Every structure is written in C-alpha cells, then in structure tokens.
Amino acid sequence: MDSNREGFEGAGRERERLTPAVDWRRNLVALWFAEFTAIFGFSFAFPFLSIFISQDLGVHPGRDLDLWTAAAGSVSGLAMAVASPIWGVLGDRLGRKPMLIRSMLGGAITVGLIFFVQTPIQLVVLRFLQGATSGTVAAATALVAVETPRNRVGWALGVVTSAVALGSAVGPVVGGLAGNAFGLRLVFLGGGILLLISMIPVLLVFRESPLKARDASRPGTLAMINQRPGALRSLAVLIGAQGLITVVNTAAQQLIVLRLIEMLGRAASSLTGIAFGAAGLTNSVSAIGYTAVTRRIGYVRMLTLASILLAVTIGTLVVAPNAVWVVIAVGAAGLLYGAFVPATASMIGLETPIEAQSTVFGFNASAVAFGFFLGPLIGGGIAATSDVRVALAVTAGLALGLALLVVLGTREPRIERP
Numbered sequence: 001m002d003s004n005r006e007g008f009e010g011a012g013r014e015r016e017r018l019t020p021a022v023d024w025r026r027n028l029v030a031l032w033f034a035e036f037t038a039i040f041g042f043s044f045a046f047p048f049l050s051i052f053i054s055q056d057l058g059v060h061p062g063r064d065l066d067l068w069t070a071a072a073g074s075v076s077g078l079a080m081a082v083a084s085p086i087w088g089v090l091g092d093r094l095g096r097k098p099m100l101i102r103s104m105l106g107g108a109i110t111v112g113l114i115f116f117v118q119t120p121i122q123l124v125v126l127r128f129l130q131g132a133t134s135g136t137v138a139a140a141t142a143l144v145a146v147e148t149p150r151n152r153v154g155w156a157l158g159v160v161t162s163a164v165a166l167g168s169a170v171g172p173v174v175g176g177l178a179g180n181a182f183g184l185r186l187v188f189l190g191g192g193i194l195l196l197i198s199m200i201p202v203l204l205v206f207r208e209s210p211l212k213a214r215d216a217s218r219p220g221t222l223a224m225i226n227q228r229p230g231a232l233r234s235l236a237v238l239i240g241a242q243g244l245i246t247v248v249n250t251a252a253q254q255l256i257v258l259r260l261i262e263m264l265g266r267a268a269s270s271l272t273g274i275a276f277g278a279a280g281l282t283n284s285v286s287a288i289g290y291t292a293v294t295r296r297i298g299y300v301r302m303l304t305l306a307s308i309l310l311a312v313t314i315g316t317l318v319v320a321p322n323a324v325w326v327v328i329a330v331g332a333a334g335l336l337y338g339a340f341v342p343a344t345a346s347m348i349g350l351e352t353p354i355e356a357q358s359t360v361f362g363f364n365a366s367a368v369a370f371g372f373f374l375g376p377l378i379g380g381g382i383a384a385t386s387d388v389r390v391a392l393a394v395t396a397g398l399a400l401g402l403a404l405l406v407v408l409g410t411r412e413p414r415i416e417r418p
Helices: 002-018 024-043 045-055 063-094 098-117 120-133 135-146 149-181 182-199 199-204 220-227 231-297 299-320 323-351 353-385 388-409
Strands: none
Touching: 002 299, 002 323, 024 045, 024 135, 024 182, 024 199, 024 231, 045 063, 045 120, 045 149, 045 182, 045 199, 045 231, 063 098, 063 120, 063 135, 063 149, 063 231, 098 120, 098 135, 098 199, 135 149, 135 323, 135 353, 149 182, 149 231, 149 323, 149 388, 182 199, 220 231, 220 353, 231 323, 231 353, 231 388, 299 323, 323 353, 353 388
16 A cells, blocks of 8 residues: 555656646636637527527427437537547647647537538537537646646646636526527637637647656556556446436536526527526635635535435425525535535546546546436436426435435545645
8 A cells, every 4th residue: 555655656756846837827827718718609599509400490399490400419429529639649649739729620610600501410510529529627627636746736737727617607697698699609609719729829838847858667447456456346446427417417408498498489599598507606615615625524415415405495496486485596506516526526636547547537638528418318307208397306316326326336536736
C-alpha cells in the first residue's frame, strides 16, 4: 500500500518537475471563458429542439413530435459514446489541447449547419455528426485534471463546471428571446459562431504541459489503475454514475419542454429559456460551492443526498399545477445536478493516474454520451406511448436508483497533499 502511495505521489512530483513554466491558474481562467462561450453556443439553441422541429420543420405536436424529439436528442449521444474513448486515447498520446480545439470546431460546424436543415432526418444526421466531432466538456475536464495540482482538482473542476452551468443559464434565456425575435434558424447559426469564438482563449492563452515521452516498458492504462487497490471498481461505478445522472438530466430536460408545450403552446419558447436559465444559475452556484459540503460530510454522503433530493424535485413536476411551479422545480434540479457532476468528476480524477487521465475521461465521456443517447429515448419513448407525467415519474425513479448506486459502489477519494 505504501509503495503504491509513493508511486502516485512520485508521478505528481515528476509532472510538476517537468512542467515548471505552466501556470495552471492562467490556464483555468482561459478554460473558464472558453467553456462558458462554447456551452453558451450549444445551449443558445439546443433547448429549443422540440420547438424547432414543430414550428420550423412542420411536425405536429403529439406522437410524431415526441419521437422526432427523442431521435434528434439521442443520436448525438450515441455517436459521442462511440467516438469519445478514441478521442481520449488520442488526447493522452497527442495532447489534450488539440482535442479541445477539435471538439469546438466540430461543434461550430455542425451546429451552424442546422440553419440550412429542411427535414427532421437532416436534423438527425447533423446531430449524429455533432456527437462524433464535439465533446468540449470532456476535453476540458481532462485538461483540468492533468494540469491542476492534485489537492486543487476538485475546486478547479467545480470552477470549470460553473462556466458550463453559467453558459447553460445565459444561453437559453438569450436564445429564447432571439428565437421569438428572429426565428430559431438564426439561433442555430449564432450558436455555431459562438463555438468558433470559444476557440480564441484556448489558442491564444492556454499552455499545455509537454507530453512525457512514451516508455515502452511503462504499464498500460489498466495496469496503472490496478496498481491502486479498488481503483478499477471505484472508477467503473463513478463512470456509471456519471452516465446515469446524464440519463436523468436529459430525460427530464426534454420532458420539461414537452410539459411546457402542453401548458403554454407556442408561448413555451420564452418560458423554456427562463426555466433552463434558472437551472443554469443554480447549477453554477453549486458547482463551486459543493466543495464546502464535501469537506463537512464527504463526497459519498453529498452525492447520495443530492440524488434523493433530485428524485423528489423531478417527482413534483408530475403534479405541477402551472408553469411557475415548473420553473422553480427546474431551478432546484439545477442546484442538485450542479453539485453531482463536478463531485463525481473530481473523484474520477483523484482515482486516476496522471498518465491515463484523458483515456479514463474519454470512457467517462462515452458513458455521459450514452446517457445523452438513452435519456431522450426513455423520456420521449414513454411520453409517446403513455404520457409526459408517467415519463417524469420514471425519471424520478432513476434518480433514486442513482442514490443506491452511489451508496453501494463508491468510496471516499484519497486527496494527496503537497
């Protein structure tokens, strides 16, 4: 056990010795602005997919709209699930910064091209290509986990998650207003332009540590993980939890939009933006503040409590009497989701050797992407065959299952001190 500890701490010291010129704080600031702009670009447009399919592509509300919404929402996750491990391995071999630039450029092209879409099938194809080529959050997470001192990883990942949350908060509000004023086609084009802009701080400010030369005698990723007893099991459960929370979140997001369409009809666009804006703001606050809770009660207890409260919050949407109730519940869900995601990412980073960070986060991104694929299918499929309220109840049940997974399968991470 002591030799394993010395090996991991030695790897951290070796990385710091080889990269004295890299300012991790400056890198973190650059990544914050880059991720904020990128997620602003994505969330500027994608919360309104159901409305775009209905109003611009002529699909009538009901079963057809539910199914096309599920297809367009899930197919990008399927493509990302396949592509993410490949990008992760390439990140460990070629550099993580090029992977982040690739993801932003891929997102910019595919989101912008939705401006020209004329049929639902064309939209589904572009969403598939978007999933295969983008993935900015996974790329940025791997960079933070590698470039940040180990005892600051949790806080740094919370900072980047706050950028994601804030972009998710501002994007839907501005996008909803822009959609009402100019039409959703221009909103997608604007989202593509924002993703191009997000590359600027990465290209001009961010500096990546030089990659260590590959040693043929160095153990592979699996062997490095197995050098620490219990790490493989813990990582598998944590990655599964990231996938399941994504299923819950994406299913709930889609169902919330459909619920608001039921309540408000064509006026749902503006209130959808407000609801997801509220979620983004609360998400941003909890993404940074969650570390204060974990210091008091630990990661595992915090994740369990967040999962249970999320299940209760989603369950209240089943009986929501009006749109105001929906907005409040969505804001509460954002607060809980914003604590869960960076906490599990931090635990993954602390369990993973430095040399395998991109590979492991690539598999994590694959699980998250599969959640993006499965969530809309579960939500849209149940809504289409039964009812939106039934689908929300099932989603709440999945959140309770997440709490059980955390309790049974995770452990408190060991935080290395300098």
